[in-house]
Amino acid sequence: MTIQEQLTQSIKEALLNLGIEGIEIHLEHPTENLHGDFSTNVALASAKKVGKNPQDVADDIIRELEKNKLNIIEKIEKAGPGFINFYLTKEFFIQSIKEILDNKKSVGSNNRLKNKKVLIEHTSPNAFKLLHIGHFMANAVGEATARLLEYSGAEVKRATYASDIGLPVAKAVWGMMQMQAEMPEDTDSVSRKVEFIGNAYTHGAGMYESDEEIKKQIDEINIHIYKKDDEDIISLYTKGRAWSLMYLEEMYKKLDTNFDYRFFESEVFDEGSRIVRAHLGKVFEESEGAIVFKGEDYGLHTRVFISSKGAPTYEAKELGLQTKKAEIPYDISIVVTGNEQSAVMEVGLKAFEQIDAERANKTEHISHGLMLGKNGKKMSSRKGGSLSAEELIESVKTEVLKKMKEGEDVLSNIEEVAEKVAVGALKYQILKQGSGKNIVFDIEQALSFEGDSGPYLQYTYARTNSLLEKGKEAGIEIKTGVYEASAESVYKLIYQFSEVVERAGEEYTPQTVTTFLMELASRFNAYYAGEKIIDIEKKEKSSEKLALVDAVNTVLKRGLVVLGIPAVERM
RNA sequence: GUCCCUGUAGUUUAAUGGAUAGAACUAGAGACUUCUAAUCUCUCGAUACAGGUUCGAUUCCUGUCAGGGGCACCA
Numbered sequence: 001m002t003i004q005e006q007l008t009q010s011i012k013e014a015l016l017n018l019g020i021e022g023i024e025i026h027l028e029h030p031t032e033n034l035h036g037d038f039s040t041n042v043a044l045a046s047a048k049k050v051g052k053n054p055q056d057v058a059d060d061i062i063r064e065l066e067k068n069k070l071n072i073i074e075k076i077e078k079a080g081p082g083f084i085n086f087y088l089t090k091e092f093f094i095q096s097i098k099e100i101l102d103n104k105k106s107v108g109s110n111n112r113l114k115n116k117k118v119l120i121e122h123t124s125p126n127a128f129k130l131l132h133i134g135h136f137m138a139n140a141v142g143e144a145t146a147r148l149l150e151y152s153g154a155e156v157k158r159a160t161y162a163s164d165i166g167l168p169v170a171k172a173v174w175g176m177m178q179m180q181a182e183m184p185e186d187t188d189s190v191s192r193k194v195e196f197i198g199n200a201y202t203h204g205a206g207m208y209e210s211d212e213e214i215k216k217q218i219d220e221i222n223i224h225i226y227k228k229d230d231e232d233i234i235s236l237y238t239k240g241r242a243w244s245l246m247y248l249e250e251m252y253k254k255l256d257t258n259f260d261y262r263f264f265e266s267e268v269f270d271e272g273s274r275i276v277r278a279h280l281g282k283v284f285e286e287s288e289g290a291i292v293f294k295g296e297d298y299g300l301h302t303r304v305f306i307s308s309k310g311a312p313t314y315e316a317k318e319l320g321l322q323t324k325k326a327e328i329p330y331d332i333s334i335v336v337t338g339n340e341q342s343a344v345m346e347v348g349l350k351a352f353e354q355i356d357a358e359r360a361n362k363t364e365h366i367s368h369g370l371m372l373g374k375n376g377k378k379m380s381s382r383k384g385g386s387l388s389a390e391e392l393i394e395s396v397k398t399e400v401l402k403k404m405k406e407g408e409d410v411l412s413n414i415e416e417v418a419e420k421v422a423v424g425a426l427k428y429q430i431l432k433q434g435s436g437k438n439i440v441f442d443i444e445q446a447l448s449f450e451g452d453s454g455p456y457l458q459y460t461y462a463r464t465n466s467l468l469e470k471g472k473e474a475g476i477e478i479k480t481g482v483y484e485a486s487a488e489s490v491y492k493l494i495y496q497f498s499e500v501v502e503r504a505g506e507e508y509t510p511q512t513v514t515t516f517l518m519e520l521a522s523r524f525n526a527y528y529a530g531e532k533i534i535d536i537e538k539k540e541k542s543s544e545k546l547a548l549v550d551a552v553n554t555v556l557k558r559g560l561v562v563l564g565i566p567a568v569e570r571m
Numbered sequence: 572g573u574c575c576c577u578g579u580a581g582u583u584u585a586a587u588g589g590a591u592a593g594a595a596c597u598a599g600a601g602a603c604u605u606c607u608a609a610u611c612u613c614u615c616g617a618u619a620c621a622g623g624u625u626c627g628a629u630u631c632c633u634g635u636c637a638g639g640g641g642c643a644c645c646a
Binding site for chain 1: 575577596606626
């Protein structure tokens with residue numbers, strides 16, 4: 001039984017003995033440590049019902065609680081308007097450190113979603129285009145959510161749904177045709193190939209806007225790709241698509257994400273059309289030559305599923321995708337997209353509900369905002385287009401390297417560490433706030449790496465590693481057993497890690513974890529500053545301190561892992 | 572116009588209906604012969620506005636104002 005369950009049980013019994021019923025028992029950690037470790041408002045909540053003032057009710061409840069006091073409770077106090085505050089014993093905190101050290105591999109996990117299967121779709125890229133910041137955001141949010149659910153005991157499958165057909169693709173293929181002379185060889189590097197495709201797309205997209213004749217050509221290419229009826233076009237398309245996918249795989253590796261399933265728009269559009277037509281007249285209706293879903297009937301708005309030209313739109317393809325997903329057993333299906341898609345997703349899901357209510361009800365949507373520059377505008381690359389994820393990472397990495405080279409001893413794996421720190425800095429910025437909100441990424445501020453940042457966590461983790469190493473060298477073993485009064489603020493926080501992860505998983509709020517880790521790191525650093533951890537003169541004392549360092553190290557590591565932020569051993 | 576989302580220190584933000592609204596950045600003062608100073612310590616500063624529900628509201632409801640997004644064949 002967890003500590004919360006024990007306390008809740010105990011309060012429940014006390015209320016029962018007093019004949020108070022129908023009160024939901026609410027436990028929380030007071031913001032102020034001096035208000036105890038746990039607090040409940042049951043006296044306030046039941047006062048009216050009982051017809052007494054809250055203070056008296058609190059006194060009654062405390063009297064009952066004292067009769068059967070749990071051994072982990074040091075004292076129970078009434079405070080403020082009628083709160084009941086619980087103070088835990090030192091033994092509890094020592095025990096909690098022990099538990100962390102005994103379960104290094106599983107700290108923070110819970111069984112909330114045991115035996116549940118989750119399918120999460122995120123980072124849905126466009127073939128023939130670079131991964132941009134939006135994808136990076138979706139990836140950070142999606143991966144953190146996936147890991148939170150894994151920590152909750154679920155079996156999580158990751159999927160990505162790439163757009164590999166449609167007008168943007170046709171633009172790129174047209175560009176490839178024009179730029180045959182610059183076409184890379186098969187033996188060329190992936191970056192050379194993707195650069196070529198990027199240029200081809202930019203060229204095609206530009207001409208599409210400025211030249212009516214070319215616009216017509218591209219529209220035709222688009223149709224040929226759908227119909228697969230032109231050998232030259234298909235050959236270019238196949239080549240470009242393959243190159244793009246190679247590039248995407250490289251990027252996934254860089255971001256440390258793996259996908260169990262890779263879905264493509266090109267393989268779901270037929271099925272999407274089929275579903276829509278099969279439900280024509282029931283779910284969908286014809287309007288102005290197109291097939292639409294009348295969202296107004298559900299307080300939403302109408303959206304086109306099949307265009308008047310007979311082509312399935314994004315919405316129809318989503319339905320086709322659902323058929324693919326149905327081949328995978330799941331209890332929860334999550335889709336991560338940008339928040340500008342929210343309305344589309346809502347209407348799409350409502351339509352899906354009319355077709356397959358059971359699966360639609362198991363589907364949830366998580367959205368992320370935009371990453372904006374300091375001026376509140378979209379960030380752009382040096383060339384003026386939208387900034388690619390890689391450029392973003394590289395620019396941060398350059399700054400990290402600069403900073404690292406200022407130091408005394410330069411690490412041998414400096415490049416690798418710099419990249420991890422850069423990715424960590426970016427991911428932290430994204431995850432530290434509620435998803436769905438736009439993020440203002442002040443590159444200079446994030447690069448100062450001070451305070452509320454990924455590198456701060458990574459640095460603190462590296463620092464604990466260093467301490468543990470030094471301790472080992474000095475022949476000091478790790479031993480729990482004594483309560484270090486100077487480390488009280490650390491003890492009183494670290495045991496909450498599991499509940500924080502559980503709540504974050506329940507509410508899809510990675511920022512609950514970032515906030516917690518930040519607080520833990522900050523408290524640990526304050527402790528570190530005022531305390532000599534390794535002291536050969538006092539080995540016994542050092543052993544006990546190192547146990548706490550080890551616990552912080554473990555929790556930071558597990559915390560970084562669940563967020564998908566790379567941990568570095570040294571920096 | 573309509574629907575949805577968002578308004579918290581100068582800035583970026585946290586807060587499961589609870590107690591003195593918590594951080595970080597910036598600014599100012601201080602701390603490395605000693606375990607990683609990418610650190611630590613101290614100071615200044617905030618719930619857009621008006622009502623309502625509640626013992627208690629940043630949180631829930633209504634209205635106003637401000638910003639963003641969706642609203643027919645792009646994804």
